[in-house]
Amino acid sequence: MLPNIPELVIFLVLAVIAVAAALGMLASSNAIYSALFLVVNFGVVATFYLLLGAPFIAMAQVTVYAGAIMVLFLFVIMLLGAEQMKPTSHNLLWQKPLSIVLIILLLSISFYVVLGQGVSTGSDLMQNTSGYGSPSAIGTLLFQKYLFPFEATSILLLAAMVGAVVLTGVRKQRRRIRKSRRL
């Protein structure tokens, strides 16, 4: 079964944007630009998931990767002032030939797999299990079968949150120790 034409056009356009954004991220010397290119890439990949009929993963991609993780990235870049750092390429000379070898290896393996097994469009999988991976199916699973682990996660997050507050609050701890020494 051939994919329909408009879908193919959308895919090709998005694919070009995705590859261009990925290359732009690697090539740009400013860390902020790199991060923004990565956002574009994440957004395009999210659209791919939508085209493949996986709306939940698409939304997770947008909220978690393009949203939360990117904000974290930008914060770290801003706090470190990494956008003004000079590239330190002199001690990474040996990595360039190595990366080329690894790229060739990866490409040849992917070609071998694709040519050897043929590309599946994924459409038979989708037809067999309609509604699989839809937000409502995942929600039902999460709040029925996996309700217990879902709730248990909150304990994990609570402990981690309290711990993060404690570990970053060193200054207060030092002050308290000084006070107790004085007493």
Added chain:
Amino acid sequence: MGISNYQMSSVISLLPEVGLLVLAGVVLTMDVLLKDDRKHLIAVTTAVGSLLIILAALMYSQPSGDLIWGGMVRDDMLAFVFRLAFIFAGGITAMFSIGSKELAHRGDYYAIMLGAVIGMCFMASAADLIMLYLAIETTGIAGYLLAGYVRTDDRSAEAGLKYFLFGAATSAVMLYGFSLLYGLTGETNLGAIAPILASGTVSVSAICAIVVLILVGVGFKIAIVPFHFWAPDVYEGAPSPVTGFISTASKTAGFAVLLRVFIYGLAASEYWLPAMAGLAAVTMTFGNLVALAQTNIKRLLAYSSVAHAGYVLVAFVAYSELGVASAIFYLIAYVVTNLAAFGVVIVFAHTAGTDDIQQYAGMSRRSPYLALAMLVAFLSLAGMPPLAGFFAKFYVFAAAVKADMIWLAFVGVLNAIVGLYYYLVVLKVVYVSPAPDGVGSIDIPATCKIALVVLSLGIILIGTASSPWFNWAMKAAQDLF
């Protein structure tokens, strides 16, 4: 899988965890409301709360033996016994924490420790790979935080970071094993995985790979050779109450997972038994031999706890009801005994400010009762009758002999003799060596005193009246077969 499947009994069986969560909330609120000079009440609240939870659990949430919450947890005797042991360890650790100047007055510390206890309870009862991994992570993350809690002390920070790096790496490897298990069987529930593996559709080499990968994660938790590298540094660097907690409760939780996954989930594939027997022998021997050379009491206890994990493994590879029961019995005896040993270390460091074994010289004159508690704890660790440790070792070796693993029992007995030697060396320093000039008596905080009395009585009670405890362990073991 409808909503109607969640009955009241499923909620009641969660009583201990709910209680611990409420207690954690109370502790955090007290931390905000109380003035600095009254913060020791937080530790008391944690301990009393733990005791109440244990009593409530004994009265109201006796296990039904069913899979509940959609198959996520199994409410059986095995889980019940382990959960009570963890809550007990948490309460005792809270009482000992008063003896640590950096921890005593910090409510968030107690809350995170209770979070770790909840994670351990889930580890003991989880019957599904997803739940199991979540439980292990809850325990792990809380443990890393506790180990690195005293940020102003570089050694504690180092211990926290080391524990975290090792823990994250090994848990990733274990997760890979879980994913293979799910990929090859299509199930995440341990009870559903067992028959698929038994049917022989999964190749032996794949099962071996899964066993090795999962063993990396569990082996880290229980600190067996060759996954023990973190233990001495973390034990030495972490605050002593945390060390006691990690070396007893966290290790026991790891064993609960080991029993559940390997005997309940991977039951049909016993290829790993000879390899495990080898690991048990190496772990015992290595732990005991290296412990001989230690000069720091916390490092000594770290290596001795590696050796003790080896003894429990002996019971595990006996692979019988008796073997599992003796493993559970050993773990209960070990939790009580090792907590007492660390309690003595905490109290001594509270006054003397050091963990050096030479500084323990003449401790029996400085505080006869503390020395007595140490005598009881160390003799029990060494396996002297009539204390808990003796019967624990006795049952373990009996299980090995019954399973026709006489060579392993022999190695174990030889190791027990090596262990006896280095425990007695410490006791000789405490009782025979003269105290250095100018040191006064040792001041024992009231809560530590109570905890040491409880633990010492527990060691003697488990030893002299061992049959009810062993029957309990036997009932728990029956859930796996």
